[in-house]
Amino acid sequence: MMKNRTSGILLHISSLPGKYGTGDMGSGAFEWVDFLEKAGVSYWQMLPLNPTGYGNSPYQGLSAFAGNPLFIDLDDLVHAGLLPRSEIEQLSRFPIQKVDFERVNAWKDKRLSRAFENFSNGEFPDLRADFEMFCADNRGWLNDFAVFMALRIEHHLNSWSDWPEPFKTREPLAIRKYQKQNSSKIFYHQFIQFIFDRQWKKLKSYANQKGIHLIGDIPIYVGMNCADVWAQPQLFQLDQNMQPTAVAGVPPDFFSESGQLWGNPLYDWDAHCEEGYRWWKRRMRRALEMVDLIRLDHFRGFAGYYSIPTGADTAAGGQWIEGPGSKFFSAIKKDLRSLPFIAEDLGEITPDVEALRDQLKLPGMKILQFAFGGDASHTYLPHNYPANCAAYTGTHDNNTSRGWFKDATAHEKDFCARYLGRHVREIAREMIRTVWQSPANLTVAPLQDFLQLGAIARMNTPSTVGNNWAWRVKPEALTDSLSGWIREINTIYGRM
16 A cells, blocks of 8 residues: 555644644644654654543544544634634643643633634624535534534433433434424534534645645544444444443453453444445545544454453453454445555454455554564564554554663663664664664654653553543744754655
8 A cells, every 4th residue: 555665753633732721723733734844754643533531532532423622723713703812812821741631621612612602693604604514414423423412411421321211212202302402502513513624624635735644543443422322323232221232352461461341332243234334434434534544443353353241340251253354344445445544453463364454455553662572583673574564663552662661671671772773872763763764664653752752751551541642742842953853864764
Protein backbone atom coordinates (compact mmCIF):
# COMPACT_ATOMS: atom_id res chain seq x y z
CA MET A 1 0.00 0.00 0.00
CA MET A 2 2.66 2.51 1.05
CA LYS A 3 5.21 2.36 -1.76
CA ASN A 4 7.16 5.52 -0.95
CA ARG A 5 9.36 6.22 2.07
CA THR A 6 7.50 8.69 4.26
CA SER A 7 7.26 9.71 7.90
CA GLY A 8 4.68 10.84 10.41
CA ILE A 9 4.25 12.24 13.91
CA LEU A 10 1.75 10.89 16.42
CA LEU A 11 -0.06 13.64 18.32
CA HIS A 12 -3.69 13.67 19.40
CA ILE A 13 -5.58 16.88 18.77
CA SER A 14 -6.22 17.35 22.50
CA SER A 15 -2.45 17.58 23.01
CA LEU A 16 -2.06 20.64 20.79
CA PRO A 17 -1.44 24.10 22.28
CA GLY A 18 -4.56 26.21 22.70
CA LYS A 19 -5.88 28.94 24.97
CA TYR A 20 -9.13 27.21 25.97
CA GLY A 21 -7.78 24.37 28.07
CA THR A 22 -7.29 21.77 25.34
CA GLY A 23 -6.06 21.40 21.80
CA ASP A 24 -8.81 22.05 19.28
CA MET A 25 -9.46 22.77 15.60
CA GLY A 26 -8.39 26.38 15.94
CA SER A 27 -5.20 28.23 15.10
CA GLY A 28 -3.03 25.78 17.05
CA ALA A 29 -4.04 22.94 14.73
CA PHE A 30 -3.31 24.96 11.59
CA GLU A 31 0.05 26.04 12.99
CA TRP A 32 0.80 22.38 13.74
CA VAL A 33 0.13 21.52 10.09
CA ASP A 34 2.53 24.30 9.09
CA PHE A 35 5.13 22.80 11.43
CA LEU A 36 4.71 19.38 9.83
CA GLU A 37 5.16 20.89 6.38
CA LYS A 38 8.36 22.66 7.45
CA ALA A 39 9.62 19.39 8.95
CA GLY A 40 9.06 17.48 5.71
CA VAL A 41 6.58 15.16 7.42
CA SER A 42 3.84 13.56 5.29
CA TYR A 43 1.50 12.12 7.95
CA TRP A 44 -0.20 13.41 11.07
CA GLN A 45 -1.42 10.45 13.14
CA MET A 46 -4.01 10.94 15.88
CA LEU A 47 -6.22 8.94 18.23
CA PRO A 48 -9.97 8.35 17.71
CA LEU A 49 -11.96 11.58 17.35
CA ASN A 50 -15.19 10.41 18.99
CA PRO A 51 -16.76 11.95 22.10
CA THR A 52 -15.55 10.22 25.24
CA GLY A 53 -17.27 9.09 28.43
CA TYR A 54 -15.93 7.92 31.77
CA GLY A 55 -12.14 8.02 31.96
CA ASN A 56 -11.86 10.27 28.87
CA SER A 57 -10.54 7.38 26.78
CA PRO A 58 -11.02 7.80 23.03
CA TYR A 59 -11.13 4.00 22.89
CA GLN A 60 -14.31 3.95 25.00
CA GLY A 61 -16.27 6.48 22.96
CA LEU A 62 -19.96 7.37 23.04
CA SER A 63 -20.31 6.89 19.28
CA ALA A 64 -18.48 5.26 16.39
CA PHE A 65 -19.50 8.14 14.11
CA ALA A 66 -19.68 11.39 16.07
CA GLY A 67 -16.92 13.92 16.77
CA ASN A 68 -15.78 15.18 20.16
CA PRO A 69 -17.26 18.64 20.97
CA LEU A 70 -14.15 19.32 23.05
CA PHE A 71 -12.25 19.91 19.81
CA ILE A 72 -14.55 22.63 18.46
CA ASP A 73 -12.81 25.97 17.88
CA LEU A 74 -14.69 28.73 19.70
CA ASP A 75 -12.93 31.53 17.81
CA ASP A 76 -14.51 30.20 14.62
CA LEU A 77 -17.95 30.49 16.24
CA VAL A 78 -17.21 34.11 17.09
CA HIS A 79 -16.14 34.74 13.50
CA ALA A 80 -19.38 33.16 12.25
CA GLY A 81 -21.44 35.44 14.49
CA LEU A 82 -22.70 32.56 16.62
CA LEU A 83 -20.94 33.64 19.79
CA PRO A 84 -20.11 37.08 21.20
CA ARG A 85 -16.41 37.56 21.86
CA SER A 86 -17.19 38.41 25.47
CA GLU A 87 -18.16 34.76 25.99
CA ILE A 88 -14.64 33.52 25.33
CA GLU A 89 -12.86 36.36 27.05
CA GLN A 90 -14.16 35.04 30.38
CA LEU A 91 -11.36 32.51 30.62
CA SER A 92 -10.71 30.18 33.50
CA ARG A 93 -7.09 29.51 34.44
CA PHE A 94 -6.70 26.22 32.65
CA PRO A 95 -3.47 24.21 32.93
CA ILE A 96 -1.13 24.59 29.97
CA GLN A 97 0.59 21.19 30.03
CA LYS A 98 -2.43 18.96 30.59
CA VAL A 99 -6.18 18.85 29.96
CA ASP A 100 -8.44 19.24 32.98
CA PHE A 101 -11.28 17.40 31.23
CA GLU A 102 -14.00 18.06 33.79
CA ARG A 103 -13.41 21.81 33.94
CA VAL A 104 -12.85 22.28 30.23
CA ASN A 105 -15.92 20.29 29.25
CA ALA A 106 -18.15 22.25 31.63
CA TRP A 107 -16.74 25.63 30.51
CA LYS A 108 -16.94 24.78 26.82
CA ASP A 109 -20.43 23.29 26.99
CA LYS A 110 -21.80 26.61 28.21
CA ARG A 111 -20.28 28.40 25.21
CA LEU A 112 -21.53 25.79 22.77
CA SER A 113 -25.01 26.04 24.28
CA ARG A 114 -24.96 29.81 23.82
CA ALA A 115 -23.86 29.40 20.19
CA PHE A 116 -26.74 26.98 19.63
CA GLU A 117 -29.23 29.44 21.15
CA ASN A 118 -28.00 32.16 18.82
CA PHE A 119 -28.20 29.82 15.84
CA SER A 120 -31.75 28.79 16.76
CA ASN A 121 -32.95 32.37 17.25
CA GLY A 122 -30.92 34.18 14.62
CA GLU A 123 -30.79 34.61 10.86
CA PHE A 124 -28.08 32.39 9.38
CA PRO A 125 -29.52 31.34 5.98
CA ASP A 126 -26.32 29.91 4.48
CA LEU A 127 -25.35 28.12 7.68
CA ARG A 128 -28.86 26.77 8.13
CA ALA A 129 -28.92 25.37 4.59
CA ASP A 130 -25.58 23.64 5.19
CA PHE A 131 -26.86 22.31 8.51
CA GLU A 132 -29.96 20.80 6.91
CA MET A 133 -27.82 19.16 4.24
CA PHE A 134 -25.49 17.73 6.90
CA CYS A 135 -28.45 16.28 8.82
CA ALA A 136 -29.84 14.70 5.66
CA ASP A 137 -26.48 13.23 4.61
CA ASN A 138 -25.83 11.76 8.07
CA ARG A 139 -29.29 10.68 9.14
CA GLY A 140 -28.13 7.05 9.27
CA TRP A 141 -26.36 7.73 12.58
CA LEU A 142 -27.00 11.34 13.57
CA ASN A 143 -30.63 11.09 14.72
CA ASP A 144 -29.99 8.08 16.96
CA PHE A 145 -26.89 9.71 18.41
CA ALA A 146 -28.66 12.99 19.18
CA VAL A 147 -31.57 11.23 20.90
CA PHE A 148 -29.11 9.05 22.82
CA MET A 149 -27.11 12.05 24.05
CA ALA A 150 -30.23 13.93 25.15
CA LEU A 151 -31.50 10.89 27.05
CA ARG A 152 -28.07 10.29 28.55
CA ILE A 153 -27.96 13.79 30.01
CA GLU A 154 -31.52 13.49 31.27
CA HIS A 155 -30.58 10.25 33.05
CA HIS A 156 -27.54 11.80 34.77
CA LEU A 157 -24.98 10.19 32.43
CA ASN A 158 -25.98 6.69 33.57
CA SER A 159 -25.51 3.81 31.15
CA TRP A 160 -28.45 3.33 28.80
CA SER A 161 -28.83 -0.24 30.10
CA ASP A 162 -29.95 1.34 33.41
CA TRP A 163 -32.54 3.66 31.85
CA PRO A 164 -36.28 3.08 32.35
CA GLU A 165 -37.61 0.26 30.18
CA PRO A 166 -39.27 2.28 27.36
CA PHE A 167 -36.02 4.16 26.67
CA LYS A 168 -33.70 1.26 27.38
CA THR A 169 -35.46 -0.92 24.80
CA ARG A 170 -36.25 1.97 22.42
CA GLU A 171 -40.01 1.44 22.57
CA PRO A 172 -41.16 3.32 19.42
CA LEU A 173 -44.05 5.26 20.99
CA ALA A 174 -41.92 6.38 23.94
CA ILE A 175 -39.07 7.48 21.66
CA ARG A 176 -41.39 9.41 19.33
CA LYS A 177 -43.04 11.15 22.29
CA TYR A 178 -39.64 12.03 23.75
CA GLN A 179 -38.44 13.43 20.43
CA LYS A 180 -41.54 15.59 20.12
CA GLN A 181 -41.28 16.95 23.64
CA ASN A 182 -37.49 17.46 23.60
CA SER A 183 -36.80 18.53 20.04
CA SER A 184 -34.57 21.44 21.08
CA LYS A 185 -32.31 19.19 23.22
CA ILE A 186 -31.95 16.77 20.30
CA PHE A 187 -31.43 19.59 17.82
CA TYR A 188 -28.53 20.84 19.97
CA HIS A 189 -26.52 17.64 19.55
CA GLN A 190 -27.15 17.62 15.80
CA PHE A 191 -25.93 21.21 15.63
CA ILE A 192 -22.76 20.42 17.58
CA GLN A 193 -21.94 17.56 15.20
CA PHE A 194 -22.54 19.85 12.24
CA ILE A 195 -20.08 22.40 13.63
CA PHE A 196 -17.51 19.69 14.38
CA ASP A 197 -17.83 18.26 10.86
CA ARG A 198 -17.56 21.69 9.24
CA GLN A 199 -14.45 22.67 11.20
CA TRP A 200 -12.72 19.30 10.84
CA LYS A 201 -13.15 19.20 7.08
CA LYS A 202 -11.70 22.71 6.84
CA LEU A 203 -8.66 21.54 8.81
CA LYS A 204 -8.30 18.36 6.74
CA SER A 205 -8.51 20.32 3.50
CA TYR A 206 -5.78 22.68 4.73
CA ALA A 207 -3.54 19.75 5.71
CA ASN A 208 -4.06 17.94 2.41
CA GLN A 209 -3.26 21.11 0.46
CA LYS A 210 0.03 21.27 2.38
CA GLY A 211 0.80 17.66 1.46
CA ILE A 212 -0.04 16.35 4.93
CA HIS A 213 -2.23 13.23 5.14
CA LEU A 214 -4.18 12.32 8.26
CA ILE A 215 -3.98 8.90 9.89
CA GLY A 216 -7.02 8.17 12.03
CA ASP A 217 -7.77 5.33 14.40
CA ILE A 218 -10.76 2.99 14.49
CA PRO A 219 -11.06 0.98 17.71
CA ILE A 220 -12.33 -2.47 16.81
CA TYR A 221 -14.82 -2.38 19.69
CA VAL A 222 -17.21 0.27 20.94
CA GLY A 223 -18.07 0.84 24.60
CA MET A 224 -21.20 -0.61 26.15
CA ASN A 225 -22.45 2.89 26.98
CA CYS A 226 -22.44 3.87 23.33
CA ALA A 227 -25.13 5.19 21.00
CA ASP A 228 -24.47 2.40 18.50
CA VAL A 229 -25.09 -0.44 20.97
CA TRP A 230 -28.26 1.28 22.19
CA ALA A 231 -29.52 1.95 18.65
CA GLN A 232 -28.70 -1.48 17.17
CA PRO A 233 -28.43 -4.03 19.99
CA GLN A 234 -29.10 -6.86 17.53
CA LEU A 235 -25.56 -6.41 16.21
CA PHE A 236 -23.99 -7.24 19.59
CA GLN A 237 -23.91 -10.25 21.88
CA LEU A 238 -26.55 -9.10 24.38
CA ASP A 239 -29.17 -11.04 26.32
CA GLN A 240 -32.89 -10.21 26.67
CA ASN A 241 -32.09 -7.75 29.46
CA MET A 242 -29.68 -5.88 27.17
CA GLN A 243 -26.65 -7.10 29.10
CA PRO A 244 -23.55 -8.54 27.36
CA THR A 245 -23.41 -12.33 27.28
CA ALA A 246 -19.63 -12.07 26.85
CA VAL A 247 -17.12 -9.23 26.75
CA ALA A 248 -13.84 -8.37 25.05
CA GLY A 249 -10.27 -8.51 26.29
CA VAL A 250 -7.01 -10.36 25.78
CA PRO A 251 -5.68 -13.44 27.61
CA PRO A 252 -2.77 -13.60 30.05
CA ASP A 253 0.58 -13.00 28.40
CA PHE A 254 4.12 -11.83 29.12
CA PHE A 255 2.85 -8.37 30.07
CA SER A 256 -0.06 -9.40 32.32
CA GLU A 257 -0.53 -12.59 34.34
CA SER A 258 -4.32 -12.16 34.39
CA GLY A 259 -4.77 -10.73 30.89
CA GLN A 260 -6.77 -7.60 30.14
CA LEU A 261 -10.51 -7.45 30.81
CA TRP A 262 -11.71 -4.61 28.56
CA GLY A 263 -15.41 -5.18 29.10
CA ASN A 264 -16.62 -4.06 25.65
CA PRO A 265 -19.62 -5.93 24.24
CA LEU A 266 -18.69 -8.35 21.47
CA TYR A 267 -20.14 -8.22 17.97
CA ASP A 268 -22.65 -10.75 16.73
CA TRP A 269 -20.70 -11.34 13.54
CA ASP A 270 -23.44 -13.51 12.04
CA ALA A 271 -25.88 -10.61 12.38
CA HIS A 272 -23.37 -8.25 10.74
CA CYS A 273 -22.85 -10.70 7.90
CA GLU A 274 -26.61 -11.07 7.36
CA GLU A 275 -26.97 -7.31 6.86
CA GLY A 276 -23.99 -7.25 4.50
CA TYR A 277 -21.76 -5.51 7.09
CA ARG A 278 -23.80 -2.37 6.52
CA TRP A 279 -22.94 -0.81 9.90
CA TRP A 280 -19.22 -1.39 9.34
CA LYS A 281 -19.35 0.02 5.82
CA ARG A 282 -20.99 3.19 7.11
CA ARG A 283 -18.42 3.40 9.89
CA MET A 284 -15.50 3.09 7.47
CA ARG A 285 -16.96 5.60 5.02
CA ARG A 286 -17.54 8.11 7.80
CA ALA A 287 -13.97 7.67 9.05
CA LEU A 288 -12.57 8.25 5.57
CA GLU A 289 -14.47 11.52 5.33
CA MET A 290 -12.35 12.66 8.28
CA VAL A 291 -8.95 11.05 7.59
CA ASP A 292 -6.92 9.62 4.71
CA LEU A 293 -5.62 6.40 6.26
CA ILE A 294 -6.91 4.31 9.16
CA ARG A 295 -5.02 2.48 11.88
CA LEU A 296 -7.27 -0.54 12.41
CA ASP A 297 -7.05 -1.21 16.12
CA HIS A 298 -6.75 -4.80 17.41
CA PHE A 299 -6.58 -6.26 13.89
CA ARG A 300 -6.21 -9.76 15.29
CA GLY A 301 -9.86 -9.59 16.46
CA PHE A 302 -10.98 -9.89 12.84
CA ALA A 303 -9.18 -13.23 12.52
CA GLY A 304 -10.19 -14.50 15.94
CA TYR A 305 -11.55 -12.69 18.98
CA TYR A 306 -11.18 -13.41 22.67
CA SER A 307 -14.51 -13.95 24.45
CA ILE A 308 -14.67 -13.60 28.25
CA PRO A 309 -17.79 -14.69 30.17
CA THR A 310 -19.75 -11.80 31.63
CA GLY A 311 -19.05 -11.41 35.34
CA ALA A 312 -15.52 -12.86 35.20
CA ASP A 313 -13.05 -11.19 37.55
CA THR A 314 -10.15 -11.53 35.12
CA ALA A 315 -9.55 -12.36 31.47
CA ALA A 316 -7.99 -15.72 32.29
CA GLY A 317 -11.12 -17.80 31.65
CA GLY A 318 -11.88 -16.64 28.13
CA GLN A 319 -11.71 -18.48 24.82
CA TRP A 320 -10.74 -17.70 21.25
CA ILE A 321 -13.53 -17.71 18.68
CA GLU A 322 -13.14 -17.43 14.92
CA GLY A 323 -13.72 -13.93 13.58
CA PRO A 324 -15.18 -12.75 10.26
CA GLY A 325 -11.82 -12.90 8.48
CA SER A 326 -11.37 -12.31 4.77
CA LYS A 327 -15.13 -12.39 4.12
CA PHE A 328 -15.46 -9.16 6.10
CA PHE A 329 -12.61 -7.42 4.30
CA SER A 330 -13.90 -8.51 0.89
CA ALA A 331 -17.18 -6.75 1.64
CA ILE A 332 -15.37 -3.64 2.88
CA LYS A 333 -13.05 -3.53 -0.12
CA LYS A 334 -15.97 -3.85 -2.51
CA ASP A 335 -17.60 -0.88 -0.83
CA LEU A 336 -14.47 1.32 -0.45
CA ARG A 337 -12.67 0.02 -3.57
CA SER A 338 -9.51 -0.27 -1.47
CA LEU A 339 -8.33 -1.19 2.02
CA PRO A 340 -6.72 2.03 3.36
CA PHE A 341 -5.64 0.45 6.64
CA ILE A 342 -2.63 -0.03 8.86
CA ALA A 343 -3.15 -3.30 10.73
CA GLU A 344 -2.46 -2.92 14.46
CA ASP A 345 -1.02 -6.41 14.85
CA LEU A 346 0.72 -6.03 18.20
CA GLY A 347 0.66 -8.47 21.11
CA GLU A 348 0.40 -12.25 20.86
CA ILE A 349 -0.07 -12.76 17.12
CA THR A 350 -0.83 -16.22 15.75
CA PRO A 351 -0.16 -17.49 12.21
CA ASP A 352 -3.80 -17.03 11.13
CA VAL A 353 -3.57 -13.30 11.94
CA GLU A 354 -0.35 -12.92 9.96
CA ALA A 355 -1.88 -14.87 7.08
CA LEU A 356 -4.93 -12.59 6.97
CA ARG A 357 -2.78 -9.45 7.11
CA ASP A 358 -0.52 -10.70 4.33
CA GLN A 359 -3.42 -11.92 2.20
CA LEU A 360 -4.88 -8.41 2.36
CA LYS A 361 -1.41 -6.88 1.79
CA LEU A 362 -1.86 -4.59 4.78
CA PRO A 363 1.12 -2.99 6.49
CA GLY A 364 1.55 -4.18 10.05
CA MET A 365 3.14 -2.30 12.95
CA LYS A 366 6.64 -2.58 14.40
CA ILE A 367 7.55 -1.05 17.77
CA LEU A 368 11.22 -0.40 18.50
CA GLN A 369 10.73 -0.32 22.28
CA PHE A 370 9.71 -3.99 22.13
CA ALA A 371 12.84 -5.05 20.22
CA PHE A 372 15.56 -5.39 22.84
CA GLY A 373 14.42 -8.23 25.06
CA GLY A 374 15.87 -10.93 22.80
CA ASP A 375 18.58 -11.16 20.17
CA ALA A 376 19.27 -10.15 16.56
CA SER A 377 16.39 -12.24 15.24
CA HIS A 378 13.72 -10.18 17.01
CA THR A 379 11.00 -9.15 14.58
CA TYR A 380 10.88 -5.60 15.96
CA LEU A 381 14.57 -4.86 15.29
CA PRO A 382 14.78 -2.50 12.31
CA HIS A 383 17.06 -4.68 10.17
CA ASN A 384 14.23 -7.26 10.15
CA TYR A 385 11.46 -4.89 9.01
CA PRO A 386 9.74 -5.45 5.68
CA ALA A 387 9.15 -2.41 3.48
CA ASN A 388 5.38 -2.77 3.82
CA CYS A 389 5.05 -1.84 7.46
CA ALA A 390 4.58 1.15 9.74
CA ALA A 391 7.48 1.39 12.20
CA TYR A 392 7.22 3.31 15.48
CA THR A 393 9.51 4.16 18.36
CA GLY A 394 6.41 3.69 20.55
CA THR A 395 2.67 4.35 20.52
CA HIS A 396 0.18 6.15 22.76
CA ASP A 397 0.07 3.03 24.97
CA ASN A 398 3.85 2.99 25.52
CA ASN A 399 5.99 5.05 27.80
CA THR A 400 7.99 7.75 26.06
CA SER A 401 11.26 6.36 24.69
CA ARG A 402 13.23 8.25 27.30
CA GLY A 403 10.92 6.94 30.03
CA TRP A 404 11.14 3.42 28.61
CA PHE A 405 14.94 3.41 28.60
CA LYS A 406 15.09 4.66 32.19
CA ASP A 407 12.92 1.71 33.33
CA ALA A 408 14.33 -0.92 30.94
CA THR A 409 16.12 -4.04 32.19
CA ALA A 410 19.90 -4.16 32.21
CA HIS A 411 19.83 -6.50 29.19
CA GLU A 412 17.53 -4.17 27.25
CA LYS A 413 19.65 -1.12 28.02
CA ASP A 414 22.87 -2.87 27.02
CA PHE A 415 21.46 -4.36 23.81
CA CYS A 416 19.77 -1.07 22.87
CA ALA A 417 22.95 0.96 23.36
CA ARG A 418 25.03 -1.51 21.36
CA TYR A 419 22.41 -1.72 18.60
CA LEU A 420 22.15 2.04 18.23
CA GLY A 421 25.92 2.39 18.33
CA ARG A 422 25.54 5.87 19.73
CA HIS A 423 25.65 7.73 23.03
CA VAL A 424 22.42 7.06 24.89
CA ARG A 425 22.24 10.54 26.42
CA GLU A 426 19.77 11.48 23.64
CA ILE A 427 18.14 8.05 23.58
CA ALA A 428 14.82 9.21 22.10
CA ARG A 429 16.38 10.93 19.11
CA GLU A 430 18.73 8.02 18.48
CA MET A 431 15.79 5.63 18.52
CA ILE A 432 13.99 7.88 16.03
CA ARG A 433 17.05 7.96 13.81
CA THR A 434 17.32 4.17 13.90
CA VAL A 435 13.67 3.70 12.94
CA TRP A 436 14.01 6.31 10.17
CA GLN A 437 16.99 4.37 8.73
CA SER A 438 14.96 1.16 8.51
CA PRO A 439 13.40 -0.37 5.38
CA ALA A 440 9.89 0.52 6.61
CA ASN A 441 8.05 2.70 4.11
CA LEU A 442 6.25 4.59 6.91
CA THR A 443 7.94 5.63 10.13
CA VAL A 444 6.16 7.37 13.01
CA ALA A 445 7.17 8.64 16.43
CA PRO A 446 5.13 10.42 19.10
CA LEU A 447 5.92 14.12 19.40
CA GLN A 448 7.06 13.40 22.98
CA ASP A 449 10.01 11.46 21.56
CA PHE A 450 11.03 14.26 19.22
CA LEU A 451 10.97 16.53 22.28
CA GLN A 452 12.98 13.96 24.28
CA LEU A 453 10.49 14.01 27.14
CA GLY A 454 10.40 11.58 30.04
CA ALA A 455 7.62 9.48 31.55
CA ILE A 456 5.72 12.52 32.80
CA ALA A 457 4.63 13.10 29.18
CA ARG A 458 3.23 9.60 28.71
CA MET A 459 -0.21 9.65 27.06
CA ASN A 460 -1.72 6.41 28.41
CA THR A 461 -0.89 3.55 30.73
CA PRO A 462 -3.13 0.59 29.77
CA SER A 463 -5.40 -0.89 32.45
CA THR A 464 -5.30 2.31 34.52
CA VAL A 465 -7.87 5.09 34.87
CA GLY A 466 -7.59 8.66 36.08
CA ASN A 467 -4.28 10.04 34.82
CA ASN A 468 -4.36 9.34 31.10
CA TRP A 469 -4.94 11.20 27.80
CA ALA A 470 -4.21 14.62 29.34
CA TRP A 471 -0.69 15.52 28.14
CA ARG A 472 -0.28 18.72 26.10
CA VAL A 473 2.70 20.24 24.32
CA LYS A 474 3.94 23.71 25.28
CA PRO A 475 3.54 26.21 22.41
CA GLU A 476 7.18 27.25 22.65
CA ALA A 477 8.33 23.64 22.13
CA LEU A 478 7.53 23.66 18.40
CA THR A 479 10.66 25.51 17.34
CA ASP A 480 12.34 26.05 13.99
CA SER A 481 15.29 24.13 15.40
CA LEU A 482 13.08 21.08 16.00
CA SER A 483 11.42 21.20 12.57
CA GLY A 484 14.88 21.62 11.04
CA TRP A 485 16.19 18.49 12.77
CA ILE A 486 13.18 16.46 11.65
CA ARG A 487 13.53 17.73 8.09
CA GLU A 488 17.20 16.80 8.17
CA ILE A 489 16.57 13.15 9.09
CA ASN A 490 13.72 12.97 6.57
CA THR A 491 16.13 14.22 3.92
CA ILE A 492 19.03 11.96 4.93
CA TYR A 493 16.91 8.81 5.00
CA GLY A 494 14.82 9.54 1.90
CA ARG A 495 11.51 10.28 3.59
CA MET A 496 10.72 13.60 1.93
